Amino acid sequence: MTAALPDTQQGMRRRNLSRVMHTVAAHGPLSRAGVAARIGLTRAAVSTLVDELIRAGLLDELGPQRPGRVGRPGSALAVSPEGPAGLGAEIGVHHLAVCAIDLSGAVRVRELRPVDNRDRAPEPVLAELGALVEEVTRRARGLGLRPAGLALAVPGLVAREQPLVVRAPNLGWVDADLAPLLPRGLPVTVDNEANFGALAQLWTQEESAEDFIHVSAAVGIGAAVVLDGRLLRGTHGFAGELGHVPVRPEGPACPCGGRGCLEQYAGQEAVWRAAGLPPGTGGIGLLVDRAESGDKAVLKALRGAGSALGIALSGAVNLLDPHGVVLGGALSPLAPWLLPPLRRELTRRTATASRPVSVSALGREGPLLGAAHSVVRAVLDDPVAVSVAG
Known part of the structure; x- marks a missing residue:
């Protein structure tokens, strides 16, 4: 969706x-005629626009399209692999990550650094x-890319x-003003x-619906709501705090100050704890291996996590x-072990027909890619x- 601009010539x-630009980025390579057909402008008008975008270094001509078509072949257009790029960065509880993507959405540079950020002050984390941002920027410039922003x-x-950052319980941050610390x-x-x-899911996955709840589950559990292709932010920007919805009001204390929050049953460390494993032992791969081998403690922990997710989500789905x-x-x-109990709870607790529950192909990469795509x-x-x- 393009930004609102003044209603003038x-x-x-x-x-x-x-x-x-959006049409070529989403469907290219395309000829001028192909672009014109998709956006409803004349070929002459599109050619004028394309020429301007080529001069600006945003589009490239790749040469004639494949033969076999009636009439003179048109020159194929694609977004430039050089020029503006989007930088995405992520602060995780156990990692830092930065990537650069070009205008086609291809990841050109990526850096990941495992680090325990829990209870670290914002200053050393942002330093x-x-x-990492400087390193990714340096490498991106070496590829002819010019960072247009950082998210x-x-x-x-x-x-x-x-x-x-008003509150980040799993980092231990409260009212952390990042402005003086950002590049x-x-x-x-x-x-x-x-x-x-959620935005990465909406923008990069062709099968994505225009209305969905996206659950981002790791140490913490967040959610985002997309309605009519737009992110629902709420008055203060806090919409989607699924992880701190109480599923058992008298349950264990949560770092947010509440009790019985979803994170205490379905967060990554909660699953390890319920399975009788030290937090973080062997990573997610260990849980997958043990679940596949039929480990009863792990299977029970995953069933409990899936049920808790379903209970919390049922309220959001009904609403x-x-x-x-x-x-x-x-x-x-x-997901193979979380989704069956999650779906059962949704079916039991929602007022209408059960909704499809799917797994994002982006996995843990979603937030980082969504950040970079927002710049692009x-x-x-x-x-x-x-x-x-530029």
Whole structure:
């Protein structure tokens, strides 16, 4: 979806440039005639727009399309593999990650650093992340890419349109103002990791519906709601805090201050604890191996986690009536054991027909990719602004 621009001749031109960029990025390589057919403009009008985008270094001509068509073959257009790029970054409880993607959405550079960020102050975490951003930027520039912005995913409540982490229980952060700590020289946005995970699902998965609840499950459990192709943010930007919905009000204490929250039954460490394993032992792969071998303690823990997810989700499904539910995040490899009890609870507790529950192909990569794609989509939404800035 393109950004709103003034209803003037210049605004119309910028909207049409955006439509061309989005069309080629999503469906290219395409000829000028192919673009014109998809967006409903004349070929002459599209050619003028395409020429401007080529001069700006945003589109490339690849040469004649494959033979066999009637008439003169058109020159195929594709988004440039060089030029503007989106930087995505993620602060996880147990890792830091940064990637750069080009305008086609291809990941060109990626860095992952395992590190325990629990109870670390924001300053050293952002300093370490900044070093990763510099490294990815350096490598991206070596590929001819020019970072157009940076988007950062964090596992906590982020104030709407502000780089303020109001609360991140699994990091131990409260009212952490990240503005003074973020890299300089680039437009920077900060958002909840579950929001970016849902946007990645919406933007990159062709089979994705326009209405769904996306669950991002790892140490913490977040969720994001997409309705009519738009992210539901809420008044303060805090919509989707599924992990702190109480599933058993008298249950164990949660770092958020509540009791019996979903994270205490379905979070990554809660599953290990219920299975009788030290937290983090062997990673998710160990749980998968033990579940496949029929380990009774692990299977019981996964059934409990799936049931807790279903209980929490049933309220959201009854309230919002989405098309379906998508499970993403680090726990997605455990879907074969989580989904049956989750689906049973949804069927028992929802007022209408049960919704499809699927697993995101993006897994734990969703938040990082969603962050990077948010920068690229800003370029596609207003390519004039980017070409002028460049």
